[in-house]
Amino acid sequence: MGNRTSVLTVAENISAVRLRIAAAATQARRDSTTIKLVAVSKTVAKDRCLEAVAAGQPLLGENYAQELRDKAPLVPGARWHFIGPLQRNKVKYVVGTAELIHSVSDQSLLEEIATRAEHRALIQRCLIQVNVGDEAQKSGCAAAELDALLERATQLPSVKIEGLMCIPPAQGDPRPHFVALRLLAERHRLTELSMGMSSDFESAILEGATLVRVGSAIFGARN
Numbered sequence: 001m002g003n004r005t006s007v008l009t010v011a012e013n014i015s016a017v018r019l020r021i022a023a024a025a026t027q028a029r030r031d032s033t034t035i036k037l038v039a040v041s042k043t044v045a046k047d048r049c050l051e052a053v054a055a056g057q058p059l060l061g062e063n064y065a066q067e068l069r070d071k072a073p074l075v076p077g078a079r080w081h082f083i084g085p086l087q088r089n090k091v092k093y094v095v096g097t098a099e100l101i102h103s104v105s106d107q108s109l110l111e112e113i114a115t116r117a118e119h120r121a122l123i124q125r126c127l128i129q130v131n132v133g134d135e136a137q138k139s140g141c142a143a144a145e146l147d148a149l150l151e152r153a154t155q156l157p158s159v160k161i162e163g164l165m166c167i168p169p170a171q172g173d174p175r176p177h178f179v180a181l182r183l184l185a186e187r188h189r190l191t192e193l194s195m196g197m198s199s200d201f202e203s204a205i206l207e208g209a210t211l212v213r214v215g216s217a218i219f220g221a222r223n
Contacts, residue, residue, distance in 0.1 A: 010048060011055035013218045014039070021212065024205035035205055038081050040197075040215030042067065043222050046074040052218065053077045061213055062098075065090035072097050083165075083194070083213055085139040088112045096120050102165040102194045102211075103129045105139045107152050110159065117158035125160050126153075127194055130184060132177040133169040140166065143184060150188060163192025163210070174200045178207035 017037060025032035041049050042063040049060060049071065058077055062068040063084030072080055082098035088109055094101060095116040104110050104126045117124040128149055131140030141149055146164075153161045164185050168177035178195050185193055185208075194211040196204025201212040216222065 010051040010218065013220075014052065014055050014057045017214055017217050020202060021205065024202040028206045030205070034210060036211050038083065038194075038211055038213045039218050040083065040213050041071075041219065042084070042215065044215075044219045046071060048219055049075045049078060057218075061102075061215075065093040068097055069093040081211075091116050095124050096122055100125045100127065100162070102127045102213075103139060104149075104161075105129050105141055106145075107149060110149065110153060110156065114156035114159045123158055123160050125162055127163045127165045127192060128153075128161060129165045129167075130181060132166045132180050135169060138167065143180070146184060146188070161190065163190040163194065165194035165211075167197075168195075168200075175203050175207055178204050178209070182208040 021035055021037060022032040025035055036059065037057065038059050038061040039052050039057050041060040052060065053075060059079050059081065061081045061083040065086060068080060068082060080098045081100045081102060082094045083102045086094060086103050086109060091112045095113055101113065101124065113124055113126065128146065129140040130143055130146060131138050150161060153159055164181050166177060166181045168174035181195055182193060192211060193209050194213065195209045196212040198214050198217040201214055204212055
């Protein structure tokens with residue numbers, strides 16, 4: 001019975017998050033089907049991931065490359081995004097397993113992704129993470145570096161940059177940072193905006209998010 005209750009809890013949480021997404025989209029006068037929910041499954045056991053897939057939420061997001069490598073074969077039916085900081089020596093675990101990498105932060109990482117993708121004869125879809133709050137402890141390229149990084153990407157046929165991602169500062173109103181990311185995307189004619197987590201995804205939707213990364217509101221507090 002405990003497992004059955006757990007399944008219902010995950011399904012109910014997903015349903016509640018989807019209702020919140022729809023309400024925020026209505027407020028923003030947007031079509032809710034243009035907003036994709038990424039259920040953040042970092043440190044979540046495979047059984048809980050399977051519950052999400054069974055509840056109609058196949059799109060899962062992982063933060064750690066080796067956890068993605070180990071978990072992906074255990075969750076049939078899942079589709080994976082990689083959303084955490086990525087080291088060059090861990091790229092081999094991610095390319096080809098994650099359909100979208102959200103966290104390209106610099107040219108050397110971009111080039112390593114391109115090399116791995118070329119070896120696997122695929123085009124790896126990516127987003128560039130922008131450090132919108134200019135925080136020293138956070139990953140992401142500076143806004144001033146974005147032009148050069150996008151220019152380099154045009155020279156690498158095995159990667160495709162589809163948009164931008166950000167994690168705003170934990171303190172203060174996130175909306176100015178979401179606006180800044182949207183304006184950067186518009187300037188470069190990029191369509192995907194990965195922004196917003198459990199605490200602020202509605203604000204992100206109001207500012208144009210097309211991908212929201214929600215973990216604790218679906219799976220509960222992290223272990």
